[in-house]
Amino acid sequence: MDTIPAPPAAADSAAETWELRLYVAGQTVKSVTALANLRKYCEEHLKGRYKLEVIDLLLHPQLAEGDQILAIPTLVRKVPVPIRKIIGDLSNQEKVLVGLDIRTV
Amino acid sequence: MQDMLASSAAARPQLPKAPTGIDGLDEITEGGLPLGRPTLVCGSAGCGKTLMGVEFLVRGILNHDEPGVLMAFEETADELTANVTSLGFDLKALQAAGKLKLDHVHVDRSEIEETGEYDLEGLFIRLGYAIDSIGAKRVVLDTIEALFSGFPNQAVLRSEIRRLFRWLKDKGVTTVITAERGEGSLTRQGLEEYVSDCVILLDNRVIDQITTRRLRIVKYRGSTHGTNEYPYLITEDGISVVPVTSLKLAHEVSDEIVSSGVPALDAMFGRRGFFQGSSVLITGTAGTAKTTLAAAFAAEICRQGKRCIFFAFEESPRQLVRNMRSVGLDLAPYQEQGLLYIESSRPTLNGLEKHLVTLHKLVAEQKPAAVIIDPISNLITVGNTAEVSSMLTRLIDFLKVHNVTALFTSLISGRNVQQEMTEEGVSSLVDTWLSVRDLEGIGERNRGISILKSRGMSHSNQVREFIVTDEGIQLLEVVVGPAGIVTGAGRLTQQLQEETLALAARQEAERKDREIERRRRMLEATIDNLRTEFESVEEELRRINQEELLRQQAQLTNRQQIASSDGRPSAASPPLA
Numbered sequence: 001m002d003t004i005p006a007p008p009a010a011a012d013s014a015a016e017t018w019e020l021r022l023y024v025a026g027q028t029v030k031s032v033t034a035l036a037n038l039r040k041y042c043e044e045h046l047k048g049r050y051k052l053e054v055i056d057l058l059l060h061p062q063l064a065e066g067d068q069i070l071a072i073p074t075l076v077r078k079v080p081v082p083i084r085k086i087i088g089d090l091s092n093q094e095k096v097l098v099g100l101d102i103r104t105v
Numbered sequence: 106m107q108d109m110l111a112s113s114a115a116a117r118p119q120l121p122k123a124p125t126g127i128d129g130l131d132e133i134t135e136g137g138l139p140l141g142r143p144t145l146v147c148g149s150a151g152c153g154k155t156l157m158g159v160e161f162l163v164r165g166i167l168n169h170d171e172p173g174v175l176m177a178f179e180e181t182a183d184e185l186t187a188n189v190t191s192l193g194f195d196l197k198a199l200q201a202a203g204k205l206k207l208d209h210v211h212v213d214r215s216e217i218e219e220t221g222e223y224d225l226e227g228l229f230i231r232l233g234y235a236i237d238s239i240g241a242k243r244v245v246l247d248t249i250e251a252l253f254s255g256f257p258n259q260a261v262l263r264s265e266i267r268r269l270f271r272w273l274k275d276k277g278v279t280t281v282i283t284a285e286r287g288e289g290s291l292t293r294q295g296l297e298e299y300v301s302d303c304v305i306l307l308d309n310r311v312i313d314q315i316t317t318r319r320l321r322i323v324k325y326r327g328s329t330h331g332t333n334e335y336p337y338l339i340t341e342d343g344i345s346v347v348p349v350t351s352l353k354l355a356h357e358v359s360d361e362i363v364s365s366g367v368p369a370l371d372a373m374f375g376r377r378g379f380f381q382g383s384s385v386l387i388t389g390t391a392g393t394a395k396t397t398l399a400a401a402f403a404a405e406i407c408r409q410g411k412r413c414i415f416f417a418f419e420e421s422p423r424q425l426v427r428n429m430r431s432v433g434l435d436l437a438p439y440q441e442q443g444l445l446y447i448e449s450s451r452p453t454l455n456g457l458e459k460h461l462v463t464l465h466k467l468v469a470e471q472k473p474a475a476v477i478i479d480p481i482s483n484l485i486t487v488g489n490t491a492e493v494s495s496m497l498t499r500l501i502d503f504l505k506v507h508n509v510t511a512l513f514t515s516l517i518s519g520r521n522v523q524q525e526m527t528e529e530g531v532s533s534l535v536d537t538w539l540s541v542r543d544l545e546g547i548g549e550r551n552r553g554i555s556i557l558k559s560r561g562m563s564h565s566n567q568v569r570e571f572i573v574t575d576e577g578i579q580l581l582e583v584v585v586g587p588a589g590i591v592t593g594a595g596r597l598t599q600q601l602q603e604e605t606l607a608l609a610a611r612q613e614a615e616r617k618d619r620e621i622e623r624r625r626r627m628l629e630a631t632i633d634n635l636r637t638e639f640e641s642v643e644e645e646l647r648r649i650n651q652e653e654l655l656r657q658q659a660q661l662t663n664r665q666q667i668a669s670s671d672g673r674p675s676a677a678s679p680p681l682a
Contacts, residue, residue, distance in 0.1 A: 025226040057226070058230070068212075070210065070227045070231075071256065072230075073223060074227065084216065088220040088222055088223040099218035
């Protein structure tokens, strides 16, 4: 598996800016934890090529429908496609990285 | 005292309810679903759970001006809109008017990765936003268990769903939650039924190839409710729960009389016909002119300018019209005038309830004076006796409440003739019962009609023979023979005999008359003879008298002559003396 070279698309995606969105509902423990975890992973693996948007649904409830948000907190990877969602407080680093398809360097 | 008790019972505070507007459901639930509380609608596939939810919302908007939110987990808004368009629900227009909000929640396991703790606050926020944006009073969640396929953590889900129900209650919205039926429990997760305040179970059952949908209220916190299983239908106008009938016998009665369409038959009733709004049953074996009697009644109703609905379960409208024309009943003009409506279908076309709903709808539309069902015995093919009987009870109730005269025909099999029982057991429900039967004699069959019962009026006790002629049904005069009433050929024989006897008697009388005349003439002749004889005798006697008189005169003359010649011898006198 490791010997298979990364597809060109993946190489491109590595170059482009990642767009991440984290949906939270107020400053709950879970939300705060999730945000802290996410910041940490991004700094570690995507430094300088990610855009993180935090949306508080208590302030903008109309935005929940667009991304089909049910669970809180939810992390949505908008770019690169396909869209991926990770729910929970993102405490399991390995799962988050696999879920976001971030190849550890 | 009784009144006071009754009024206090009526004034007792009831649990506030939200009327569903669904035909019949509000009667069973005694007013609707619990207001501001969650209600679970569960059932297997194809029961109409989603439809019930949508109808609850739409009726709430249209009838009660209560905006609603539909959160669909399985179908998209477009699919839902398309699905209910055929029922006349225009979801797009309602959405545009700001009365309805459709929110399709898409849950896809493959898109979701789970790491660490989470809750479903997003769902709450979405729902809350939807409710607040249009001021919704009613919410439908269809089908909430789709969440279970999207989120692997059951423990979180269960507690979140509990929290959702609680939250909905606090919001004060009347909620309908649909759920698939599980194995051995009402729902798959075995959760929703415990947190709902009202549970409605829908069931789709196939018995003998006929599908019947049934509805049962399993629980209703804080309220009494109908506990039976009630059949319901999905019609062109949405869901219709069938027992839209009065459960009490408290309908108004009419004192008017309607003619049976056969004058001689009317004469057998004390009041010359049936009561308006009563139910009439005609039972008989095959070929005893039940349909003809029914058609005669229909024609009579239409002749008076009233409407009549004829349910023909055995003949098509054209066949019926043609057949009745052969006995002098022309129904076609009444059909053209719109007075007579013939609804023909095979009983097996629909379940019993469908027939009942069709009838309800037609009666509501046409407002007829009479309804004829020919025959009810055919309905047994689509249900068992108990079902047919309960359907007919509801039917009779319904028609009575609407003061519609009902006439049913029922075929009874040859074996049952003696018992005179209908298989449907409705004979006790009807007010008037006519029996037509074959009077089988030597080598022939004749039709006889008799009245078995007629509530509220006296009636003839005779079995009258009747014939179906080109001019309709005619009851024949009663002919009493030496051994009772005679019919058919016996009747003819009896009539011939009587005619012969009458002729003989007439001839005898004439003969006697002639004899008298003859005697009289003989007597007169004799009298003439005697008179003639008397005349001749009289003449003879008169002649003798005359001669005697002459002779005496002569003698006297002679004597005077002798006296005058006194002293002078007379030559003749002495010797003559």
